[in-house]
Amino acid sequence: MNVRMLAVLLLFSLGLGAQQTAEAPAAKDARARALRLATWNLYNLFDHVDEPDRPDEGTPPKNRFDVAETARMISALNADVLGVEEVENRRVLEALNRELPKPYPYVELLEGNDHRGIDVGILSRFPIVEACSHRLRPLDDMHRFARDFPVFRIRLAKGEEIGVGVVHFKSKRGKKKVSDAWRRAEAEGARRVLAEIRAREPKLPLIVMGDFNDTRDATTLAPLMTWLRDQTAKIPVEQRVTFPRGKKGEQIDFILTTPDWKAIAAGIVVNPDSPSDHRPVWADFPLDFDLARPAVPMVMRGFNAPPVPRIDAHELEKLRARLLQSVMLVGTVTAVHRSRSGRSATLNFDADYRKAAVAYVPALAMARFPNLDTLVGKKVIIESPVSLYKGQPQVTLTRPKQLRVLP
Incomplete structure (x- = not known):
């Protein structure tokens, strides 16, 4: 079950954060021996169905131009495994996947706890052999995960698997003391989940990525940041912005891994035409075995929507x-x-x-x-x-x- 990592020099793509582009560079190693992981908060990816049990009528679906740009950015990101946040349901995630020139063969989303219905999901080039939800798991006497903390088991090759957890922690809306306590409980809960997996399978590589809704040095995230490796830490500090709100913005989206993994490149994608208020984050990891990516035919798609009144x-x-x-x-x-x-x-x-x-x-x-x-x-x-x-x-x-x- 162990993914054996090559002993290589840790190199990071330092210029990406300053580029006004939606492109992520190709892995420097041969693609057959490099795995690209990425995460992106898609910002209210909702469908056109009014759910009677959820207040979704105030959140419009993306217009067709935003859908097209979202699909273009995902295609350019070229991730092998992409964690996504703020997705209403599996149906709309699968619809977005169908707009990609090369759709992902494996798409998964588990319904979570959010009252608006925003969930986290994953798109993968490799088989998702297990998806474990933790939305009902008590974190303490007061909290559960604001959305969920699903952990997906992905098979890269025979005998080679990884565990990927996708997060979207509680936002900072409301009283600071309340939201801080909730995010701290989520970070502690996520660490316990990962520690339990690690105890059963000490050689299984584990990744946690997504929207943490707080910064690297926040005490709320300490349970994870003090144990896991932040794969974006070597990017110049002035370029480490994933949530460009305000004058400077801040980084609240991360890719964290168990310490035995080291990226050979990482970056944050800047695109002023982005349909999201978050920026995608990616990291490339070297492997000592070849990845046999499934052949996916290129599909040329258009937006053949019905006439608009x-x-x-x-x-x-x-x-x-x-x-x-x-x-x-x-x-x-x-x-x-x-x-x-x-x-x-x-x-x-x-x-x-x-x-x-x-x-x-x-x-x-x-x-x-x-x-x-x-x-x-x-x-x-x-x-x-x-x-x-x-x-x-x-x-x-x-x-x-x-x-x-x-x-």
């Missing part, structure tokens, strides 16, 4: 009937309102905002719309799925391709 911004009932479905919203912009922080904006289509739908521009897309104020008084058409905000129909603008000014 054109609906006026004032037709609120028609828009509600299209909840989570795509529409062509038509209206004349009456005002542009920015949030207090200036990080997001809303386009109104009536002097009384209650009489028409609105268009929301989230923080991650604001830089793509530098001239929003010039839209006031102009008739526009916006292609987007419909969501609800406080009961009001809303479309979301993340890409200029969605917006067209009408004559």
Whole structure:
């Protein structure tokens, strides 16, 4: 069961973090003897189905342009094993996988505890022979994993397997003392799970990757950071940003492994056109056996979606009937309102905002719309799925391709 590692010099790709690209470089070693692991928080990958038992009506599915860019970035990342976070269900993850030129042959997602329904999952070029959920495991008297801590057993070759745990720890929303205690309990719980596996199989390599929602030096993550090896630690500190919010941003996404593993390269992918508020993280690991990757035919895919109806911004009932479905919203912009922080904006289509739908521009897309104020008084058409905000129909603008000014 042991994956034997070559004794090689630890080399890291130092320039990737500064590149304005969605590409991750090919492994320096021959691909047959290098394994690429990666993790990416996909930022609200939701489907078009309104689940009656979950409050998903306020989270719009990605528009077709964001889906295309997500698929392009995953394809360019070229990971053998990719852990993903913020995915609503297996159905939407499989749908995204089908948009890849080379779909992953193995896709898995286990439903977790999150009240919105965001889960963690995995895509793999190699067989997933076991998937073990820990969502019901008590961490202490008050906590369970906010989502889950599934551990996937992946068979790389005959007699060669690894264990991969994917995390999405509790966010920092709410009271700091409460969220800190929850993340600390999750880190301690994850360590106990891994220690139990290690006790049974001391030579099985273990990896934990995902969105830890805290920084490397945080006391909340100490149970894992003091035991496991952070494979991104050698990247220059100014480039170690996976959550670029605020002036500098911070690294809260990691790939951690048991100490017997050392990467030959690692990086953080920077792409200003990214559809996510997180950046992908990757690491390449040398092996002393050849990887026989399954042959996957190249598939050229397009977005053959059904016709999208054109609906006026004032037709609120028609828009509600299209909840989570795509529409062509038509209206004349009456005002542009920015949030207090200036990080997001809303386009109104009536002097009384209650009489028409609105268009929301989230923080991650604001830089793509530098001239929003010039839209006031102009008739526009916006292609987007419909969501609800406080009961009001809303479309979301993340890409200029969605917006067209009408004559």
